[in-house]
Amino acid sequence: MAEAESAGRPLGGPQSGSSGCAGPVRSRIAVNDLLNILVVDDNPDDRALIRREISREFPNCQFGQATNPRELSQSMGAAGWDLAVTDFQLRWTDGIAVLLGVKARGPDCPVIMFTGSGNEEIAVQAMKAGLDDYVLKSPRHYARLASAVHMALERARQRKALREAETRYHSLFDDVPVGLFRIVQDGKFVDANPALTEMLGYPDRESLLAAETMNLFVDAKQRRAFLLALKRTGMIRLFEAQFYRRDGRIIWAETNARVIRNDREGTTYYEGSLEDITMRKDAERALRESEARKGAILNSAIDAIITIDERGRITEFNPAAEKMFGRVRADVVNQELAEVLIPLSLRDKHRRGLERYLATGQDVMLGRRVELTAMRADGKEFPVELAITRVDLGGPPLFTGFVRDITERKRAEKQLRDSREQLRALAAYLQSVREEERSRIAREVHDELGQALTGLKMDLAWLDKKIAEVGTTDELRQSEEKLKELPARVDTIIATVRKIATELRPPVLDDLGLQAAIEWQIQEFEKRTGISCRFHSGLKHLDLDQERATAVFRIFQETLTNIVRHAQATQVNIYLREESDKLILEVQDNGRGMTGRELSGTRSLGLLGMRERATVLDGEVNIIGRQGKGTTVGVRIPIQRSAESQKK
The missing domain is CATH 3.30.565.10 (Histidine kinase-like ATPase, C-terminal domain)
Incomplete structure (x- = not known):
């Protein structure tokens, strides 16, 4: 097992959690950083020299060492080396082999060759294999060892940062939902992300890269405008154009692009983004069509159509409203409706009603037709029929009123009422005439006919008396009997006449x-x-x-x-x-x-x-x-x- 030392203290190997050959290199190098350094050298004096020189610059170092193949293998298996220092001429191998072994286990781990043997050819070979630096074992080069370590660690940090940046870039490039591209001046794709590939309907990135970008534009004028803007300003923003998908379908897209010049390579690129805005364009078209229909309705409507906001200010005033109220739309928009269209006596009531609705949501006028009094530009008041509906567009509510001038209707209603009154007056007159006629007939029947019948009765009585004085014969007796019946009949006639007269108009009503x-x-x-x-x-x-x-x-x-x-x-x-x-x-x-x-x-x-x-x-x-x-x-x-x- 390799011997581990740190400023004269034995170590068991790299500290857990530190970075090195098998792990990430530190993002920042400082003299007080804890570094795990592997020393591969079979000369104990040289190992001591390495520790001494490096510790002067980095006092907080931990050293591991390998003096034979077994120790080197064990050290390689341990993760966390920040740096490896190896001799070139070893009894069991050479520094090139050690370099390759370290790089195989940890590509990011910097390796410095500190050797007294070797030559320039070996140094070049080692540098090509990934060696970070080459320091000779000579007293005048000892001081450069610490500097070489510092520079090797810094370069390793920069490589790691660059790789991480590239990883983040590619991750962003591949995962962003917006299409990203890079093309050269002749219109060939250099790169394109998955979002762009999917947006344009290509099965894979390679298929898209083989396509001619300039053929994607639906309108050649838009293509020329795009290229001209890039050449003039080097950048273009929010450029909207139509593009062909691979299946021939047309989409709308918004492009942001800029010119990238690589002076070292002598090339120029166009890179940027492409976002599908077809749905937005469809929505805008639908909105325009809706606005056109709305405008047609507003302009052709017979009724006045007026819209106000939550503060009672007019936001819409159609031509029929202009004609009805004698006001121009430009003069009333943003004006309070109460001030320009409502009579003074009703303005406070209107304002209180609007405030109450906004506070409680309750209003007796919404959804109903009501009759009110409005005011023209000249101050004249006139009757209107009003229906109000609430309009919600995601913000404060709007209120649209449909107003109909009912002056003519009111005039017609008055005429109808007057006509009915005239009919009633006529009916009353006819009734009066009928009653007068009944009274007249009753008087005539009672007075004239009654008097005539009474006279008849008197004459018959006189005649009866005269016949009685003449004498009697059979004929005279019969006539006498007939004459005696006549008064009773006359009495019946008189009673009938009186009954009729009473039924026509009872005298008691007048008397x-x-x-x-x-x-x-x-x-x-x-x-x-x-x-x-x-x-x-x-x-x-x-x-x-x-x-x-x-x-x-x-x-x-x-x-x-x-x-x-x-x-x-x-x-x-x-x-x-x-x-x-x-x-x-x-x-x-x-x-x-x-x-x-x-x-x-x-x-x-x-x-x-x-x-x-x-x-x-x-x-x-x-x-x-x-x-x-x-x-x-x-x-x-x-x-x-x-x-x-x-x-x-």
């Missing part, structure tokens, strides 16, 4: 008022139908104008008619009262109850007429039917006193 007319109608209804009625009146004295009294009475008559026709009732309760300057009439029956379908069906024209009568007078008719529990008709009419009552 005694609504309450008396209702009581009379109830009596007539009970006589005609046999249905029991109870009348409850909370009125002490009510003198309605003729129009309202007539309307309520006719509604009451229609209600009783419906009860007879449809209700199958046996009991009717009638309530008449005054509440808050309104006349209330309620009619409740215990019949089968009207259904919702019956209330809205085609047979409900009578009910519609009742409602129309009330509507004309700003009143209302409510009908509630519960199946099996009867029907309630409620009439509510604003009270307007008669002219005579108002005078009182």
